Amino acid sequence: MTSFFGSVFWLLVTLGVLVTFHEFGHYWVARRCGVKVLRFSVGFGKAVWKRIGRDGCEYQIAAIPLGGYVKMLDAREGVVPPQLQAQEFTAQPVWKRILIVLAGPGFNLIFTVAALWLMFMLGRPDAAPIVTAKPQSMAAVAGVQPGDRILSIDGRAVATWSDSLDAVANALLDRTPLPLTVRDPDGTQRQLLLPLDRLPPDQPIDRYLTTLGLELAPPRPVAATVLAGKPAALAGMQGGDRILSIDGKPVPDYEAVGKLVRQDAAVSPKLAIVVERNGRTIPLEVVARYESLQGQPAEWVIGISAPPLEAATLRYGPLRALHEALAGTWRNVTQTFGMIGKMLTGEASTKNLSSVIGIAQTANDMAHMGLAWFLQFLAMVSLSLAVLNLLPIPVLDGGHLLYYLIELVKGSPLSEQAMAIGQYIGLVLLFSLMGLVFYNDIHRLLLS
Template identity: 90%
Template sequence: MTSFFGSVFWLLVTLGVLVTFHEFGHYWVARRCGVKVLRFSVGFGNAVWKRIGRDGCEYRIAAIPLGGYVKMLDAREGVVPPQFESQEFTTQPVWKRILIVLAGPGFNLIFTVAALWLMFMLGRPDAAPIVTAKPQSMAAVAGIQPGDRILSVDGREVTTWSDSLDAVANALLGRTPLPLDIRDPDGAQRQLVFPLDKLPPGQTIDQYFTTLGLRLASPPAVAATVLDGQPAALAGMQGGDRILSVDGKPVADFETLGKLVQQDAAVSPKLAIVVERNGRTIPLEVVAERESLQGRPADWMIGIGAPPMETATLRYGPLRALHEALTGTWRQVTQTFGMIAKMLGGEASTKNLSSVIGIAQMANASAHMGLAWFLQFLAMVSLSLAVLNLLPIPVLDGGHLLYYLIELLKGSPLSEQAMAIGQYIGLVLLFSLMGLVFYNDIHRLLLS
């Protein structure tokens, strides 16, 4: 339940910030273009708070926080007093109306760059891109070995696990062969290619990642800490010992060690563990004990702690951070439009789209990871909001932009009947899209 309320809270924070910024773009440019603004609303429906500004504009927060709007003086909605005719929206030159429409998505892009710039300067803590692969998976067949470090993905240098994951995810959605530069634990570098074009079309990103089998490597099987009075200490294990085998089975990493302890202790708690210490091989007899920690189900324990994973913090100075923010925003814009084209062409699955349910879950998760992670999340949602609004669907900013571009070409506005038909079509498309993304998220929740 705590997760539920946390998700709702951080969703409201996310939508409140991004919708306000988007609508402020329309408002600010409209005012600069000499158009009278009657209402600035964050949310839809009845007002829960409002006030009238000195400029006569009503500022309000409404009950349904799934969007917002700026209401301008418009002759199509009623009689315009003579003294305000020059400030009416529809009589403005078409280039001014285009600027006003573009301002919302434009401000979202500005927010994206600003959020990423601040995130890069604060520094985003992350894991180093040291990986392994599930046996017989695509990544294993391509040549990934335990402890390999990813240096670049598709020619782009990466220094953190998340950046590697994002680059791989974009390639998975496009199902194109993906080259990687790798360095093994001994320092030797090599290049390999994931043949993502062999993946079947129409699957979700989670299914593609399962097939690929690439994952963050577990720490080495070293007893970083040995707890006094626990089975390992009683058997003579010391801090720094490297575990080589359990009951004759080789141990590749700390994750493998944990699985072997659970598996073998369930048969017999007495475990034959071989460790390496100062170049010597030492056999130990460890009697595992079954314990329950912090209310979780009981597990077999031997009382050792794993070494910390190698970390990497993504942090730049102001100028480098601005450059990375601009290039990152441009890269995401092109990838997003490319993915939309692939979805329309049937090359990528629409099952990867998420509604506010998925956004709420991601908002909660990123907020708990720290400010830098939440800023990155806000940047990505802001960019998505900009791209969504630029789609040529009537009722969205992109639909209005389409009307004005047609007006530029034909020399006169579209008829009210044509615009009304477009609005109905836009509503049908929008509600269909909303139904699809809600279905995707509900289906994912039921399967999880």
Template identity: 70%
Template sequence: MTSFFGSVFWLLVTLGVLVTFHEFGHYWVARRCGVKVLRFSVGFGNAIWKRIGRDGTEYQIAAIPLGGYVKMLDAREGEVDPALQSQEFTGKSVWKRIAIIAAGPGFNLIFTVAAFWLMFMLGRPDAAPLVTATPQSIAARAGIQPGDRILRVDGEEVGTYTDAMDGVVNALLGRSPLPLTVRGTNGRQRELVLPLDELPPGEGVASYLDQLGLKLASSPAIADHVLPGKPASLGGMQDGDRIVSINGQPVNDYATFQKLVPIEAAKSAHLKLAIERGGKPLELAVDARHESIEGQPVTWIIGVNGPGPEQVTLRYGPLKAFSASLDATWRNTAQTFNLIGKMISGQASTNNLSGVIGIASVANQSASMGLPWFLNFLALVSLSLAILNLLPIPVLDGGHLLYYLVELVKGSPVSEQTMVIGQYIGIALLFTLMGLAFYNDIHRMLPS
């Protein structure tokens, strides 16, 4: 499946699952509150499948799979049969209407906890938090050394590279100094501070990460697997050999080895490799080949695979997984509100917003990494939908909840004129956010 069609497919899967769950929340609570549901639709536009349930609700799948809705019996949309008056939405108490509207985001929150719980039960493979720093970067000046293991970010323990970088990215938004606890390759712990206040204001997270220069440490330059019949094997290299230099150029890690092979082979295909085997130095002569492996672009190769980064897997039993899922939900909720607050105050750039294109790309990437990572992605998107829908913007669930809170305070419903004005304002705000997110997605795809 190509990247484009894979992105489209997994976007549709994501929206289909999360929107259906969101709308089911409205539907389920509405039925419990005695409100008649006329239609439950997954998608918008013309129906491509529908049926009438025994409860009289029309269930359908529509042609445009970018959302969904629940249509309830509502006096504001036309006359109501007197026999059905008791099942009409606006006639219910304000507390029941609040429960019905809040149920959509509430079910997204339930889905988030459940997805995280299942992810922790299955086990999410990840790289260990072993890092390095690009030369002259902020991280390098702060004292990050190759192979440092991050133990704590701002006092919070981290066990994986992803968790460590999540903490760093959250701190980047505020551009304030970030304490780190690391353990070096010599086993000693050190306390460092990343001076994020040196970063210029108003830029996106991607730009900040480049300037920070904190990266996953490369694997050691060890021949984890020498491919049979390839130049390295023919030249005498064996699994476990440590590569010291190529044509006299020192090799500090596997990433350096990968860069040097095509550079030196372009000068001459005859390479001299200095290696260590069992602690003893050896020299090998290897004739590189100009070819492609596994669909990759044609380049100079000698046929050696590196060991890859150290792997860790977050896997817990049912009770521990549930506790971890609650913690992950709370932590990501706090980070999301932190981002929203900083964008509103101007401390964080709106360049950090992503739209449908960005979501589709990440959906495809996470799905290709396996079910646990896709569950992690679904949990994060579901949480974002819950928070977005609770924002006090008319046309969103949060806007309706705001009207009902006003009704509780003043003792009577908000006027229809006020609601109409609010709808126009809400639509304008929503389209502005969508347009900005779409612009950011397109801008990220353009060459810099």
């Protein structure tokens, strides 16, 4: 329940910030173009708060927070007094109307750059791209070995696990062979090729990732801390000891420690554990306990904790951060339009789309990971809103933009009947898209 309310809260924060910025773009440019703005609304439906500004504009927050709008003086919606004719929207030259329509998505792109710039300067804490591959997976067959550090993907250097995962996820949509440069723990660099062209078409990205089998490597098998009074401490284990074997079975990583303790202790709680300390091999006899720790379900434990993963903070100075923010925004814009194109042609699955349910869950997760992560999340959602609104679908900004471009070509506005038909088509397309993304999220929730 706490997760539910957290998701709702951070969804409202996300939509409140991004919708306000989007609508402010329309408002600000409309005012600069001499158009009278009657209402600036964050949300739809009945107003829960409103006031009239000195400029006569009504500012309000409405009850349904899934969007917003800017209502301008428009002759199509009622009689316009003669003294206000010059401030009426449809009386403006077509180039001004185009600027007003483009301002919303444009301000979303500005917000994206600003949020990424601030994120890069604050520094986004992350893990180093030290990976492993599931046995028999595509990554394992391609040559990825436990402890490999990814240096570059398709020629672009990567410094963190998240950037590596993003680059791989985007490449999975193309399903073309992906070159990797990795360095093993001994310092030897190798060139690998992931044969993504062998993946079947029209699959969700999470299924592709499962088939690929590329994962963040678990921590080393080291007892970072040994809890006083617990079995490991009583047997003489010390913090920093490297666990070599449990009951004669080798321990390649910390994940194997827990697995072997649970497996062997279920047969006999008395475990023969060999550790390495200061270059010496030390055998220990540890008697595991079946107990619950910190409210978790009871299991066999010996009272040690894992070492942290190698950290890799992504941080730049102001100028480099601005360059990276601009480059990242452009890269994500092209990738988003590319993904839309692939969905239209059937090369990418529409199961990758998410609704406000998915956005709410991700917003809650990112907020708990820290300000830098939440800023990156806001940037990506803002960019998605910009791209979505630029699609040539009537009722969206892109649909209005299409009308005005047609007007530029033919020299006169479209008829009201043509625009009305376009609005109906747009509503059908929009509600179909909304139904699809809600279905995707509900389906994911039922399967999780």
